[in-house]
Amino acid sequence: MVIGCWLATALSLRRVLLGATLLFMATSVLMAFSPPYAAQIIVRFAQGMAGGVLLPMAIVALLRTLPARHRALALALYISASTLAPQLAAAITGWLLDHWGWRALFLANLLPGIFALIAGFYGLPRERLRLRPLLHMDRFGMLLFVGGLGMLACAFDQGNRLDWLQATPIRVLLFAGTVAICGFIYHVVRVRHDRLLNVELLSRRNIVLGILGILPFSVAVTGCSYVIPQFLIQIHSYHPRELGAVLWDAGWPQLISFAGAVVCLDRKWLGGPRRLLVLGGVLVATGALHDSLNIDGSWEGDELRIGQILQGLGLPLILLPLLYLYVGDLLPREGLHAAMAFNVMRSICGTAGLAWVSTLDRVREQTRSNVLMDYVSTSSAAVSARLDALISAVSMRSSGSDQATEQALHLLASNVRLQSQILAHADTLAAIAVVTLIGAVLAAFMMPYGSGHPSSNVRHA
Known part of the structure; x- marks a missing residue:
């Protein structure tokens, strides 16, 4: 651009x-x-x-x-x-x-x-x-502007995937991009032609x-x-x-x-x-x-x-x-x-x-998942009843009670995630x-x- x-x-x-x-x-x-x-x-x-x-x-x-x-x-x-x-x-x-x-x-x-x-x-x-x-x-101004925008765009694009400031590349890109844009603003104010x-x-x-x-x-x-x-x-x-x-x-x-x-x-x-x-x-x-x-x-x-x-x-x-x-x-x-x-x-x-x-x-x-998982505990009567119903539903397709319980817990966790x-x-x-x-x-x-x-x-x- x-x-x-x-x-x-x-x-x-x-x-x-x-x-x-x-x-x-x-x-x-x-x-x-x-x-x-x-x-x-x-x-x-x-x-x-x-x-x-x-x-x-x-x-x-x-x-x-x-x-x-x-x-x-x-x-x-x-x-x-x-x-x-x-x-x-x-x-x-x-x-x-x-x-x-x-x-x-x-x-x-x-x-x-x-x-x-x-x-x-x-x-x-x-x-x-x-x-x-x-x-x-204005080669110096273009270098600052294009470089700063490019680094900020890369940081914004990959920030969510890399968990933002937890990743060193994102911190470096955000800092360097901000410095470059600030430098460009200072430079363009001083340039007259x-x-x-x-x-x-x-x-x-x-x-x-x-x-x-x-x-x-x-x-x-x-x-x-x-x-x-x-x-x-x-x-x-x-x-x-x-x-x-x-x-x-x-x-x-x-x-x-x-x-x-x-x-x-x-x-x-x-x-x-x-x-x-x-x-x-x-x-x-x-x-x-x-x-x-x-x-x-x-x-x-x-x-x-x-x-x-x-x-x-x-x-x-x-x-x-x-x-x-x-x-x-x-x-x-x-x-x-x-x-x-x-x-x-x-x-x-x-x-x-x-x-x-x-x-x-x-x-x-x-x-939301953490809140729901805290609520969904086996000590809750409603959750226990739901878990028992799931175990009964999958028991016919399971080789034993342990496998049925595991499948029921997996279904319950999937529902929480959903x-x-x-x-x-x-x-x-x-x-x-x-x-x-x-x-x-x-x-x-x-x-x-x-x-x-x-x-x-x-x-x-």
Whole structure:
């Protein structure tokens, strides 16, 4: 993302976007032919670089090519890739695996890539080369920024698996990444020319709150894209193909919500983007709380539908108004810097949000399991009666009383583990609702659209 925005200032948006699309398509084809492991690492690295370039470039391309009166539509098209992808990915992945095999997962990128190349070739304006950004690149600042973000992303991604601060690599990555980011902030404030990041953007309230608001959104989206799938996989042994139908209940409402949000933003209905943002937070929190308070082991697709629909309606109403207020305070020349800042924060907050939710889910499962195991003791009359019933049930399939008792204890422990997982998912959904509501409160402090734009400040002065 960082390198892509820097290259776009020198080589032009058109060249960088088309080149990144070609690279992404080429690496997808290479991965489909299963190269050796060492080559796979290199190809996946190149594919990740291309994908990282495409993210911030897409929003800049939409804002540049569509008229200003269609700004809300441009943002909705861009954001739909973030909010709809988790719901559509499970269904598409399951269908491709069932019908075409794993190679189709990579080759499926070719068709949209071809359309993107054609649209970019004819739709993006041609711009001249600018050699100054290439010759005067802030190499030290880029090293600090990219290195710091990379180390933090690795720590967030592997923290739950390695038990966070209990593992030396995680401690080292968190410390080194934090030092690098702090060093970058100090460096970029001192640099006057050829800055990698325009720090003047951080003097505008909506820019700062827009960046901070990405974190609660990243947590909010995990309710229907992570917690519910984990519940279905752990409790009901769902496969990816079966998850698609359930996740689609959070997908189709987004189409309705996006259309309604675009109309409301264009015609200034419902009191503007800030109220839409608050409404989105309330809808997502309500859906998460509905599932948290009612979920049990019998819940499957039909029972989860109400919560999924509410969250699907709310997610676009969070990110679309948030980004709408964010870009309202920007000058055209600040687009690349702002796109880089927003997408970098969206990427790192997405990793951090998922890490927090997965860690909370694991810790709550351990806590609930310990509480239930303390309660489940043979001294309890109810537990003893349940254990005797299990022993009687398995005795016909056992070779002796000792084996029957062992099998009964195993069944009892499995039931405890199952109940602790259900309770942990309920606790996690409740926590997601609280974080989402905090984000909605944060939105109330954002200024009206365009009030922080530099031109408005000049007029008031």
